[in-house]
Amino acid sequence: xxxxxxxxxxxxxxxxxxxxxxxxxxxxxxxxxxxxxxxxxxxxxxxxxxxxxxxxxxxxxxxxxxxxxxxxxxxxxxxxxxxxxxxxxxxxxxxxxxxxxxxxxxxx
Amino acid sequence: xxxxxxxxxxxxxxxxxxxxxxxxxxxxxxxxxxxxxxxxxxxxxxxxxxxxxxxxxxxxxxxxxxxxxxxxxxxxxxxxxxxxxxxxxxxxxxxxxxxxxxxxxxxxxxxxxxxxxxxxxx
Numbered sequence: 001x002x003x004x005x006x007x008x009x010x011x012x013x014x015x016x017x018x019x020x021x022x023x024x025x026x027x028x029x030x031x032x033x034x035x036x037x038x039x040x041x042x043x044x045x046x047x048x049x050x051x052x053x054x055x056x057x058x059x060x061x062x063x064x065x066x067x068x069x070x071x072x073x074x075x076x077x078x079x080x081x082x083x084x085x086x087x088x089x090x091x092x093x094x095x096x097x098x099x100x101x102x103x104x105x106x107x108x
Numbered sequence: 109x110x111x112x113x114x115x116x117x118x119x120x121x122x123x124x125x126x127x128x129x130x131x132x133x134x135x136x137x138x139x140x141x142x143x144x145x146x147x148x149x150x151x152x153x154x155x156x157x158x159x160x161x162x163x164x165x166x167x168x169x170x171x172x173x174x175x176x177x178x179x180x181x182x183x184x185x186x187x188x189x190x191x192x193x194x195x196x197x198x199x200x201x202x203x204x205x206x207x208x209x210x211x212x213x214x215x216x217x218x219x220x221x222x223x224x225x226x227x228x229x230x
Binding site: 032034036038042043044045046049050055087089091094095096097098099100101102 | 154223
């Protein structure tokens with residue numbers, strides 16, 4: 001089973017700031033990595049797939065990069081609606097699909 | 109508009125059973141692979157089970173193997189999860205999630221339901 005590790009667990013940032021979230025896989029997943037956003041009380045929603053492709057309707061301020069075992073999600077200028085929990089997920093070797101433990105973005 | 113609506117959650121005693129349903133609309137359900145993903149209170153996401161579009165391929169997480177059964181009825185546009193021998197650690201919100209591989213070649217979860225809460229407690 002591929003273990004996904006996200007860092008940091010929590011990030012305190014101010015609106016307008018640029019932020020980078022990290023995700024590491026225990027073995028190579030190629031570019032088969034997705035990012036999800038989950039707001040309180042809501043289901044997760046797909047942000048990024050293929051490590052760097054934005055899902056339909058996702059603003060350009062969200063970008064993903066990386067391949068192999070190291071990945072990042074960057075939000076170029078944080079908006080109030082971006083404060084949420086972000087999860088990475090690998091779909092290279094499944095079953096099982098595996099998720100990171102999440103990074104919570106909170107307002108500084 | 110794609111919609112996934114789960115139902116069937118509730119309070120059940122340890123060792124009990126529950127059947128979850130997911131009603132799909134807004135897309136051709138029979139074309140798509142589907143999954144169940146759960147989230148324990150205050151915790152992260154855990155994939156539970158997968159079923160292919162025709163139902164011939166099925167996979168489970170080790171944590172539920174032998175206790176849960178995924179199924180689908182394409183005529184009714186519905187996905188199911190039969191949960192037996194429930195344990196306290198199965199307490200979670202259960203989401204059904206669509207896999208867009210058929211249209212994108214990408215095996216992610218592009219649409220999610222709102223979830224249904226399962227609480228296992230005496």
